[in-house]
Amino acid sequence: MKRQRYTNFYLCEVSSNMVIDATNKGNKSRFINHSCEPNTEMEKWTVDGETRVGIFALRDIQRGEELTYDYKFVQFGAD
Numbered sequence: 672m673k674r675q676r677y678t679n680f681y682l683c684e685v686s687s688n689m690v691i692d693a694t695n696k697g698n699k700s701r702f703i704n705h706s707c708e709p710n711t712e713m714e715k716w717t718v719d720g721e722t723r724v725g726i727f728a729l730r731d732i733q734r735g736e737e738l739t740y741d742y743k744f745v746q747f748g749a750d
């Protein structure tokens with residue numbers, strides 16, 4: 672990815688053995704940016720034995736307002 676000069680990353684670690692990679696394909700939630708004061712949060716549910724991930728509002732959100740959530744960054748390496 673570094674070699675191809677990607678600057679936006681679309682990886683979401685759901686659990687220690689599950690990562691959603693929305694680099695090439697995904698729903699609109701792939702465009703939600705990070706904020707330390709987010710207006711949404713991500714919740715992980717188990718429905719009929721399957722893992723589901725949902726984005727839920729933390730407060731009223733105005734029409735046209737950017738959606739954000741806290742990525743809870745984990746840095747791998749210096750770059």
Ligand SMILES: C[S@@+](CC[C@H](N)C(=O)[O-])C[C@H]1O[C@@H](n2cnc3c(N)ncnc32)[C@H](O)[C@@H]1O
Pocket residue numbers: 678679680681682701702703704705706
């Ligand atoms: C899941 S994508 C979010 C959508 C992306 N901004 C886009 O335009 O496609 C994650 C990437 O967006 C950028 N990003 C997300 N939140 C940011 C922020 N608060 N400040 C600067 N860049 C951010 C980073 O490049 C990150 O790798």
